[in-house]
Amino acid sequence: MPDIRNVLIRSHGSSLRLFEELELVPLSADDVRNxxxxxxxxxxxxxxxxxxxxxxALDLIITYSEGxxxxxxxxxxxxxxxxxxxxxxxxxxxxxxxxxxxxxxxRYYKDMYxxxxxxxxxxxxxxxxxxxxxxxxxxxxxxxxxxxxxxxxIMH
Numbered sequence: 186m187p188d189i190r191n192v193l194i195r196s197h198g199s200s201l202r203l204f205e206e207l208e209l210v211p212l213s214a215d216d217v218r219n220x221x222x223x224x225x226x227x228x229x230x231x232x233x234x235x236x237x238x239x240x241x242a243l244d245l246i247i248t249y250s251e252g253x254x255x256x257x258x259x260x261x262x263x264x265x266x267x268x269x270x271x272x273x274x275x276x277x278x279x280x281x282x283x284x285x286x287x288x289x290x291x292r293y294y295k296d297m298y299x300x301x302x303x304x305x306x307x308x309x310x311x312x313x314x315x316x317x318x319x320x321x322x323x324x325x326x327x328x329x330x331x332x333x334x335x336x337x338x339i340m341h
Contacts, residue, residue: 310331
């Protein structure tokens with residue numbers, strides 16, 4: 186939660202001493218499988234109807250989330266919520282992607298993108314970079330897709 190430090194500091198200057206910050210690194214595929222299986226097992230104990238998930242659906246959740254815990258949770262929850270036949274399959278996960286990405290974007294990135302980035306040229310560069318997902322993109326590739334003046338790119 187990006188702003189939690191500021192909230193704690195505003196509440197009391199020494200409040201950070203009460204907490205230990207832990208970086209949530211991406212989980213391995215096996216860890217995601219174990220977490221999801223345990224949560225699904227727990228949900229099945231509490232609900233009258235059991236829900237199962239196909240291996241291919243779980244593989245998609247792993248792929249889309251890239252193992253990041255918050256994203257694993259959101260893609261898993263959204264897939265579970267969309268499911269209508271008590272079998273979460275690839276279609277359920279694919280149907281959940283847009284709602285899940287919207288929630289993730291609103292929660293973690295919307296403020297940064299719209300309120301903290303003041304230049305449209307920065308936003309355009311981010312859009313160009315996002316087309317490559319997690320792959321590296323060269324400055325030359327950015328320049329070739331950038332619609333503004335090249336001098337703007339040099340300045341930044």
